[in-house]
Amino acid sequence: MLSYLAKRLAGFVPLLLGISFVSFLVMAMAPGTPVDLMTDLNPKASPEARERLEKFYGLDQPLYVQYGLWLGRIVKGDLGTSFSRDRRPVLDKITEALPITLFLNVLDLTLILGLAIPIGIYSASRQYSLVDRATTVFVFVGFAMPSFWVALLAMMLFGEQLGWLPISGLRSLDYDSMSLLGQIGDRIRHLILPVGIAALTGLAGLSRYMRSSMLEVLRQDYIQTARAKGLSERVVVYRHALRNALLPVVTILGLSIPGLIGGSVIAETIFAIPGMGRLFYTSVLMRDYPVVMGITLIGAVLTLFGNLLADLMYVAVDPRLRNR
Amino acid sequence: MTGSDTTHLLDVRGLVTAFDTSDGVVRAVDGVDFHVAEGETVALVGESGCGKSVTALSILRLVQAPAGRIVAGRIELGGTNLLELPEVEMRKVRGAKIAMIFQEPMTSLNPVLTVGYQIAEAVRLHRGLSRSDAWKEAVRVLELVEMPDAAERAASYPHQLSGGMRQRVMIAMALSCDPRLLIADEPTTALDVTIQAQILELLDSLRARLGMALLLITHDLGVVAERAERVLVMYAGRVIEEGPVDAVFADPHHPYTRGLLRSVPRLGRERGPLATIPGVVPKLNALPKGCRFRDRCDAAVAECASVDPALAPLGQGRRVACIVAAAHGGLRW
Numbered sequence: 001m002l003s004y005l006a007k008r009l010a011g012f013v014p015l016l017l018g019i020s021f022v023s024f025l026v027m028a029m030a031p032g033t034p035v036d037l038m039t040d041l042n043p044k045a046s047p048e049a050r051e052r053l054e055k056f057y058g059l060d061q062p063l064y065v066q067y068g069l070w071l072g073r074i075v076k077g078d079l080g081t082s083f084s085r086d087r088r089p090v091l092d093k094i095t096e097a098l099p100i101t102l103f104l105n106v107l108d109l110t111l112i113l114g115l116a117i118p119i120g121i122y123s124a125s126r127q128y129s130l131v132d133r134a135t136t137v138f139v140f141v142g143f144a145m146p147s148f149w150v151a152l153l154a155m156m157l158f159g160e161q162l163g164w165l166p167i168s169g170l171r172s173l174d175y176d177s178m179s180l181l182g183q184i185g186d187r188i189r190h191l192i193l194p195v196g197i198a199a200l201t202g203l204a205g206l207s208r209y210m211r212s213s214m215l216e217v218l219r220q221d222y223i224q225t226a227r228a229k230g231l232s233e234r235v236v237v238y239r240h241a242l243r244n245a246l247l248p249v250v251t252i253l254g255l256s257i258p259g260l261i262g263g264s265v266i267a268e269t270i271f272a273i274p275g276m277g278r279l280f281y282t283s284v285l286m287r288d289y290p291v292v293m294g295i296t297l298i299g300a301v302l303t304l305f306g307n308l309l310a311d312l313m314y315v316a317v318d319p320r321l322r323n324r
Numbered sequence: 325m326t327g328s329d330t331t332h333l334l335d336v337r338g339l340v341t342a343f344d345t346s347d348g349v350v351r352a353v354d355g356v357d358f359h360v361a362e363g364e365t366v367a368l369v370g371e372s373g374c375g376k377s378v379t380a381l382s383i384l385r386l387v388q389a390p391a392g393r394i395v396a397g398r399i400e401l402g403g404t405n406l407l408e409l410p411e412v413e414m415r416k417v418r419g420a421k422i423a424m425i426f427q428e429p430m431t432s433l434n435p436v437l438t439v440g441y442q443i444a445e446a447v448r449l450h451r452g453l454s455r456s457d458a459w460k461e462a463v464r465v466l467e468l469v470e471m472p473d474a475a476e477r478a479a480s481y482p483h484q485l486s487g488g489m490r491q492r493v494m495i496a497m498a499l500s501c502d503p504r505l506l507i508a509d510e511p512t513t514a515l516d517v518t519i520q521a522q523i524l525e526l527l528d529s530l531r532a533r534l535g536m537a538l539l540l541i542t543h544d545l546g547v548v549a550e551r552a553e554r555v556l557v558m559y560a561g562r563v564i565e566e567g568p569v570d571a572v573f574a575d576p577h578h579p580y581t582r583g584l585l586r587s588v589p590r591l592g593r594e595r596g597p598l599a600t601i602p603g604v605v606p607k608l609n610a611l612p613k614g615c616r617f618r619d620r621c622d623a624a625v626a627e628c629a630s631v632d633p634a635l636a637p638l639g640q641g642r643r644v645a646c647i648v649a650a651a652h653g654g655l656r657w
Binding site: 317 | 384386390415416417418419420423424426432433434435436437438442445446449450481483494497
């Protein structure tokens with residue numbers, strides 16, 4: 001087990017090198033440089049000033065030198081400094097945005113799993129019942145509607161017309177003058193729309209997935225064996241079928257771990273949430289290379305760990321994968 | 325051995341089990357009558373799709389709704405009609421009074437639970453033993469089915485066992501609650517020939533030792549001849565011949581049984597192509613009028629097209645569903 005872990009972790013090094021190099025390359029090839037963005041709209045910017053800026057950011061060096069320098073800093077644990085006007089360390093910017101995104105996404109995922117798995121089980125064990133048909137309709141509607149569109153509709157309805165919920169940010173302007181209870185209430189009111197929309201759209205896919213996985217398992221021979229033993233349908237479903245049906249869901253969980261940190265660019269932009277998604281989006285627009293690379297690197301690391309975690313969860317759930 | 329006067333352990337009367345299919349309602353079991361006496365071995369034979377397995381599943385009421393359902397009939401176990409029991413009471417029959425083992429040992433055990441757990445689960449449910457006592461009991465029944473290193477094997481997962489060992493686990497599970505009737509649905513079909521003999525021998529000796537009845541479902545006539553006392557021959561959802569194995573094999577009354585026996589290869593018989601029954605089994609939703617075997621029958625008479633023959637007694641515990649055979653009083657063909 002330990003040697004397996006060591007092997008997997010050692011394998012991460014070349015992978016991360018490859019990922020970071022390709023990202024670096026793609027970013028450098030993208031049209032427009034940070035210097036362009038800073039000088040293009042400024043008629044007073046002379047070619048000399050541009051050169052100075054390029055030199056300042058190290059952009060006058062050949063690409064491989066730039067990558068080497070970046071890599072050298074990374075190895076020392078330094079993600080560099082943002083190109084943007086605030087000139088703050090990349091790490092500070094990320095540690096500011098990360099908890100917000102993480103909190104939102106863990107909430108989303110808990111909500112989605114907590115609802116989708118029971119819905120899937122219920123639909124499968126009562127296939128073609130009224131509830132099953134109703135959730136099927138709901139799921140297809142949920143699938144068919146793009147989340148950003150639903151988000152905008154929900155903002156119009158609950159934010160504008162009904163005026164029940166705030167539509168952007170995570171706190172009201174007078175947040176600091178509220179009592180503790182008021183602050184908690186304010187935070188919850190801000191979370192309802194972004195979390196609700198994300199859960200709604202995520203729920204559709206996962207509950208459907210859980211349902212089909214459960215249906216597949218309920219057709220297996222060992223389920224008949226369990227029934228022939230005299231077990232109640234409840235025990236058959238929850239003790240014999242559920243663990244088998246969860247195996248494929250574990251994959252989805254593993255794949256969603258990087259998303260927990262990466263955040264949703266669209267949702268965070270629409271709801272003006274200062275999380276990782278929005279930070280990444282603005283950094284790309286500003287060609288803020290160090291921030292983009294920092295987020296990419298952290299995303300890559302977390303994706304790899306997510307996959308590893310999914311594999312380990314598989315082993316925990318499925319005895320057939322043990323003793324390898 | 326005829327068992328017609330004694331009270332039967334299991335009595336199936338006029339059982340009809342139907343399935344909804346895209347081609348309409350199909351009666352996979354269409355009026356089946358038979359009984360099993362205490363401690364006896366009865367073989368249920370017939371081709372694939374003749375309704376053997378559905379009959380077995382019907383006895384345990386495990387035909388999956390909503391597509392499949394038991395439409396008519398009685399299934400009496402010790403005088404109680406199982407078809408009238410509420411589901412909660414039926415669960416106390418399954419695994420405790422009637423146990424079943426299935427054809428495919430590779431897929432009949434849950435891959436994520438240890439075999440010991442799967443056996444102990446039945447013991448805890450029906451005999452109310454504690455978790456640790458049930459585990460000991462699981463080990464004991466594994467020893468009973470001659471599982472090597474039973475205590476160790478109990479902690480194994482199904483994928484760590486061979487097909488033969490898994491079938492031993494299935495048998496152990498079935499016997500763990502001391503059932504009166506064991507239904508074995510093609511218990512050896514999926515196994516190697518050498519393992520087949522071992523498993524059958526084991527089943528037979530355990531049946532004798534524990535004094536339970538065995539309903540052996542098979543399409544292997546050799547197995548029937550060796551292990552069973554009585555035989556039921558099924559064709560297209562009906563029992564068409566019934567009787568003591570020796571008598572039926574020596575002197576089959578129904579033309580279908582005769583055809584079946586002729587198509588078994590025998591050592592020492594002259595070479596040449598094996599005899600076959602002409603035609604194919606009719607689709608259950610497009611059965612011919614009259615006798616359902618008449619299109620393939622070499623003894624059919626004009627009347628066979630209009631009369632649907634019932635299973636008629638011929639004496640000595642024999643019954644046959646054929647007007648020609650019945651008219652000849654079960655005479656030799």
